[in-house]
Amino acid sequence: MPDLTSGADVAAVNALRSAVMRLSRRLKHQRVDESLSPTEMSVLGTLARCGTATPGELARKEHVQPPSMTRIVAMLEAKGLVRLEPHPEDRRQKVVTQTERAESMLEESRRKRNAWLAELAGKLDDEEWAVLQKAAPVLEKLAHL
Template identity: 85%
Template sequence: MPDLSHGDDAAAVNSLRSAVMRLSRRLKHQRVDESLSPTEMSVLGTLVNCGTATPGELARKEHVQPPSMTRIVALLEAKGLVRLEPHPEDRRQKVVTSTEQAEVMLKESRRKRNTWLAELADGLDEDEWAKLRAAAPVLEKLAHL
């Protein structure tokens, strides 16, 4: 674990936080559908990646309260981006699944964001790009802790 009382570790953590926040804000503007919030896009991404989930599972994965997720799912359903179906084992619950429309939109959004990041990375030299490639799995791990 980084020692935040140590100058180098504290500076690295501060720099990482700042860079991730700036990149995140800029990536949020690279959307295909401006009517969806970043959280709604994230929910769609989670569903496309994992297949199906209950609203409670989505709330845990997205770090939001269950009532908030219920509202998000209802909004996405009204837009035709998710389907709600009875849970196969627990009829009191529903299972949320992304629609083909959501998958197409998410694919286009990812393409747009990847293109933007690739264009941004054109400003890096080969050594910087190699370091970024090496850091990507570590950043991915941090995102899922």
């Protein structure tokens, strides 16, 4: 593992943090449905990637407290974006499943964000684009550590 405490490494980590945060903020503004919070969109994205989950599992994946996730799920259910169903093995629990409406909204959101990002990336030269393509799996790994 690299030691990232030297001056140059600290500066590189700072630059990476700053760039990722700015790009993330700009991407968040490319939303299809302005009535959903970024947290609600994130929960829907997690359900799309991971499938059905209990509110407790969603809370862990989203790094929020279970009571907060219960409120988020209730809001999403009220908007018709998720449904609660009995847990197949534990009757005391419920599982959260996204609806078709949520799936289509997420697909439209991905299309909009991808188009925006593609437009930006189209302004890079070939070498910059190649570097960015190689960095994508590493950034994905960082996002899930």
